[in-house]
Amino acid sequence: VQLFVPGETRLHEKRVALVPVVAEKLTKLGIEISLQPGAGEAARIPDAAYEKAGVRVAEPPAGVDLVFRVQPPSIEEIEQMKPGTVLCCFVYAHREAPIVQALRDHRITCFAMELVPRITRAQAMDALSSQAALAGYYAALLAATNLNRILPMMTTAVGSLRPARILVMGAGVAGLQALATAKRLGAIVEGYDVRPEVKEQVESVGGKFVDTGVSASGTGGYARELTSEEQAKVDEVLTRHIQTADAVITTASIPGRPSPKIISESQIRGMKPGSVIIDLAAEGGGNTPLTEPGDTVEIGPVTIVAPLNIPSHLAEHASELYSRNLLALIGLMVKDGELNIDWEDEVLTGAVLTHDGEIKNEAARKAVE
Numbered sequence: 001v002q003l004f005v006p007g008e009t010r011l012h013e014k015r016v017a018l019v020p021v022v023a024e025k026l027t028k029l030g031i032e033i034s035l036q037p038g039a040g041e042a043a044r045i046p047d048a049a050y051e052k053a054g055v056r057v058a059e060p061p062a063g064v065d066l067v068f069r070v071q072p073p074s075i076e077e078i079e080q081m082k083p084g085t086v087l088c089c090f091v092y093a094h095r096e097a098p099i100v101q102a103l104r105d106h107r108i109t110c111f112a113m114e115l116v117p118r119i120t121r122a123q124a125m126d127a128l129s130s131q132a133a134l135a136g137y138y139a140a141l142l143a144a145t146n147l148n149r150i151l152p153m154m155t156t157a158v159g160s161l162r163p164a165r166i167l168v169m170g171a172g173v174a175g176l177q178a179l180a181t182a183k184r185l186g187a188i189v190e191g192y193d194v195r196p197e198v199k200e201q202v203e204s205v206g207g208k209f210v211d212t213g214v215s216a217s218g219t220g221g222y223a224r225e226l227t228s229e230e231q232a233k234v235d236e237v238l239t240r241h242i243q244t245a246d247a248v249i250t251t252a253s254i255p256g257r258p259s260p261k262i263i264s265e266s267q268i269r270g271m272k273p274g275s276v277i278i279d280l281a282a283e284g285g286g287n288t289p290l291t292e293p294g295d296t297v298e299i300g301p302v303t304i305v306a307p308l309n310i311p312s313h314l315a316e317h318a319s320e321l322y323s324r325n326l327l328a329l330i331g332l333m334v335k336d337g338e339l340n341i342d343w344e345d346e347v348l349t350g351a352v353l354t355h356d357g358e359i360k361n362e363a364a365r366k367a368v369e
């Protein structure tokens with residue numbers, strides 16, 4: 001198997017889809033690896049480190065049958081790939097229609113990392129989780145550096161400073177890391193989520209779960225719609241917590257859809273002077289109506305910070321985890337040094353976006369065709 005790893009071409013992407021330690025493991029599977037010169041530069045991984053790991057640092061050889069990337073390739077790159085090439089990268093089909101069409105038309109077998117099923121067996125391949133965990137950690141650091149006060153309690157000769165209060169809204173993978181990190185930095189941390197079952201997870205990282213006194217649990221484990229009185233009650237409790245926090249970190253997202261707005265303009269305008277919102281949902285438009293994705297805005301005395309592509313700020317570790325996710329995925333496909341895709345495997349059938357001239361993922365097909 002000939003693997004090629006190109007340099008990333010999208011603006012602000014600093015990650016790379018392969019790191020040297022993972023290259024060594026892939027080589028043991030019988031994979032021959034080429035990497036575009038300088039592909040690791042933005043993540044500060046020099047070509048020499050790859051060469052030491054047995055990677056050929058050069059332009060793509062003839063006969064590449066496997067390509068690893070972080071972001072989707074350009075149409076020109078797709079046109080240069082031979083039909084049947086296996087490509088693994090993030091795609092987000094609903095916002096990349098021309099790319100998905102080109103992958104289909106050039107008969108590329110593309111596994112989209114955001115489609116890997118979130119089942120126990122696929123945890124090692126779950127790049128959404130590996131990248132979200134790093135983003136959550138970074139969000140807590142952003143809260144710390146954007147506040148004009150400190151997170152921990154500090155006792156000094158002239159008296160004590162009170163610890164900061166941090167509220168994390170959306171206690172999934174990113175939210176839990178944000179909670180754990182802010183807790184380690186000494187803040188008083190609280191977590192909220194529409195899924196009440198995360199209460200124990202919030203508590204396990206040292207947070208207090210915000211109990212709105214309303215359960216949205218319906219039959220069969222699904223959330224039910226709240227009545228208007230119940231919604232008002234939830235809003236009242238959340239407003240109190242938002243407006244007594246020094247920093248609010250929001251991480252709410254709905255797969256394939258714009259980010260839900262979970263803090264209103266009036267809630268923001270009532271926040272404490274000097275408080276900050278770190279909006280991790282900027283990529284999907286943000287969790288507040290005042291968020292400017294990719295920018296920092298001041299709303300009166302409140303600051304909203306909404307960076308894009310946070311994992312790129314931690315490019316070395318983000319690349320390392322992502323690369324390991326790819327190694328685990330490819331482990332399902334390579335047998336005796338040959339690519340051999342088992343189309344009965346639910347991880348592969350879940351993650352495949354295009355194959356054999358067709359868009360295999362139904363939601364993507366609807367969005368694109």
Ligand code: NAD
Nearest residue numbers: 118119120123129170171172173174193194195251252253
């Ligand atoms: P996500 O990034 O899609 O969303 C982040 C969080 O925001 C979620 O916890 C969600 O419930 C919450 N949210 C959505 N709308 C909200 C709202 N209006 N107000 C408040 N919170 C809101 O989710 P994620 O972090 O990628 O994953 C969520 C969960 O999925 C994880 O906590 C975990 O339980 C599960 N998961 C399972 C596996 C696995 O079994 N392999 C892998 C990954 C995740």
